[in-house]
Amino acid sequence: MSEFINETPTVLEDNQLPTRGEDTDGNLLLGTDVTKESLHRTKLLLKIDNSLQSPVLQNVELLTKLLQLNQAPELTTDESDEDTDDMADELGVPADPIDPQEIYDLIAHISDPEHPLTLGQLAVVNLKDIEVHDEGYKDRMAEVIVKITPTITHCSLATLIGLGIRVRLERALPARFRITIFVKEGSHQSENQVNKQLNDKERVAAACENDQLLGVISKMLSTCK
Amino acid sequence: MSAKLSEEDLNDYIAPGPICINPAGSSSSNKAASNANGTPSDELEVGQESSEPEKVSISLQDCLACAGCITSSEEVLLSKQSHTVFLDAWKQLQGSSKILVISVAPQCRLSLAQYFGLSLPQMDKALLNIFASVLHCRYAVGTELGRVIAIQHTNEHLFKLKKQQSINNDGNTKRGTPRLCSVCPGFVLYAEKTRPELVPLLLNVKSPQQVTGSLLKQTLPPEQEIYHLSLMPCFDKKLEASRPDAVEEGVDCVLTPREFLAIMQELQIDIKDHLNVDLAASAHELSPPGWDPQVHWASNAGSSSGGYAFQYARYLQSLNPGSQIHILNGRNGDVREYRVTASDDQQKVFGSTSELYGFRNIQNMVRKLKGAQRGGRVVVRKRGANKGDSAQNGATMQADPYEGEFIEVMACPGGCINGGGLLSGESSVKRRATAQVLDERYEKEFVELDPLNLPLGSASEKSYEYEFHAIEKSTNVVSMSSEW
């Protein structure tokens, strides 16, 4: 292979990595950044006034005060607390579908197994190479396709990097996601071999029971936020 | 165990495996290695393939040490002994003071004879003629001298161990674990790589290939430069010649009959030109000083892999006058035991030794030996069944290699006569059939000598020992990454 796609990657600084914009529009209530806290808050608030159009809800300052004053009644906790989708379902709408940025955020901070740099910084993972098909319904399958660009064409570390990404996503994403990881076309000498291995569920499962390998992967994932 | 090495593993195109790029620690490569930050990298270089003149070379030790890339490193080693490499080296010999010496294993001679449809003597003559008139070799030898030394040393080692054990046991009949023959490099590599618990059981005697190399060096003056080409039945023999503990014997290149055919093709040697002709040089002229061609071109009784087990049984028999050797068959044609007992009382066993060939039997052996070493069986609990007296069951005794003192282990089913480099056909069925034919021919056509009674002088007093090491699995990140 005469052309290395990612031969000398321009190492990106952390602040150069694509992130979600600042949440200035007050989208906190039902915005794109649906976090556990915000949903929890939303639930509390909706008990006050059911209508989303309520002027009470529009006034964030007032709400904060109200929350501090009111001993909001204890909510019955859901059984699967980790799954924010459950809460979303209770609201009667699908959870916000996961988008490429979210996937990117999950994997960009994985460390390269050999360098003290992350995959995002090395441009091994790039936002534009992430595809997500998700409607947000917890009972429907969704798909994530991540294309990685290893830094050396015959780098056998590509399989390790791919494995790290897989483990990270399998742990972080809900069960409905089907994860596919490819080495970007033309960026690796044994592309097909690597792709096959990365997407073989049984091989991956067995790899995850290999203590030594898990140790290396834990190190790689330790830099994730 | 990786499937026996075959010709397909020899590939002229050798791609660098990842592990072959050793971390470039030296400063000279840093100029290319520094990344965007300007900080010098002393880790694997990102992006640039190392093409600087200062290439880090791989040694056998680096390669065998890493389980992750073992195949590609074996490929690299094998590639250093291909027939093209030999031809290049051979061309360089013309006009230099370095002489060509060729040693040939008996199985190769037989395989070539079978291939060309000749009798053994006819084939031997043709070979000598080719060696002398076309390849211009100075000496050509058979490996029997080397084998006799290997047999004698094996017997001595085993006997010493036997004596020591009876001293330790104070006359108890408890037997120790059998020792394993280390003449088969396929098996030795397998033990070192994947069955480290077997390594202490390997008997430390070098194979005829290596002993022959050493003998040649001892015979010829030290200033005389030699290129030693050895014709062997399989590709694993190449790896044996490149072991770090094999350096002093100086076997430069090991080729198989298959590759020899390729050489004949390339040099346009027609076998017919070398039949029924006056020999360019006789076997005697091609023998090094002091080497008797009747000896080194002969063979001995026993298996077609060398007869180590059988010759030890004979040795035991000679030490116990009036004793007999019983041949017991195992569960398949690749397991056979030689039990030496008193002729009037078959229960009185003086000793026993076995032949055990092929991966499936090696597997059973590994499990049995492992269990024996641990002092327990692999089976967790038995329920009632009486198995204890099966060995004493008079009628048909079955071979039990694991209770003996020595096992002649060969990786190939059928032993060396079915080596992967022989001209036995493509399918494994064809190969088995040919091997059987060759086996029968081996018994009939070779002149046999008695290795136990052959005086060898000072040559046999030298020790020819391997240094076996269980190979540690690499914890290197790169090798791990390809390991799942």
Added chain:
Amino acid sequence: MPIQLAKSLKLHRDKVWSIDCSNGMLATGSTDRSVKIIDASQYKLLDELDNTVHKKAVRSVAWRPNSYVLAAGSFDSTISIWNREGEEEMDNSWEMELLAIIEGHENEVKSVAWSHDGAYLASCSRDKSVWIWESDEMGEEYECISVLQEHSQDVKHVVWHPYLQLLASSSYDDTIRIWREYDDDWESAAVLNGHEGTVWSSDFEKSETQLRICSGSDDASVKVWKYVRDDEEEQQEWICEATLPAVHTRAVYSVSWSEDGHIASAGSDGKLVIYREAQPGQWKIVDQQELCHGVHEVNVAKWIKINGKTMLATGGDDGYINLWNWDTSSTSNKNN
């Protein structure tokens, strides 16, 4: 709709990889390293095998025909053999005891299977080999009869023919190999090429008049292969007789051929699909069930017989075993 969920059992804490049925009992193997024995008609847990025996996931379980001997293959590269303790039938105690642990494979064991007469146990592994073991009647001592190393990659699955001494292995190298006895050894009788991805599983047709096998692959297809003999030219070979109607959108992990000729397939897309042969070589979909284990992948689908009744059992990543009724009297066949 012929497929109806009869019972859903949360048996394991992690992926269920394998199910095998014999004498009305189900054995299940899981990533959680345990093997469970279930009474399939009463949905009662009979025993849970010691989960410290295997150090890694139990990938495959198989009952020895006409006995209570069970083999379990694990990612820890060993195979454990168990048998029922105590007197059979009379005794109400149902405990399995460990008879032996078979070592030998270099890495993960992917599948274990007994020959129809219980004489041989076959195992396969990521080390690319298929091993054939012979054991004594008690199932305690095991000897390796053959190590078959013709596959060029990870071997995923082994299955025996219901009446003949024939073994099929499916591999990551995209092929299926058929093996048969030869002298005191085993040899490769045929290689079935045609899939464009790892072959995950295969199953022989339970027929005495023809020799066929179906296979499921990473390429999302299910194929049927037939052994044909051309009497005139005396040529014998395996051909790919049919590729079943495409339904699966992702890898097919498991296929099973019922006694009455239906093929079941299941896989990553969570679907269970049943096919029947409308005409020789022409297959139609009888029914399909989506989301068999919710949004989780289905790892195994098997035809089983409980009290004479044909049913289906599936196991998924959700740790559940689902038992499905198969009602062929139903006339609402899709795509007929």
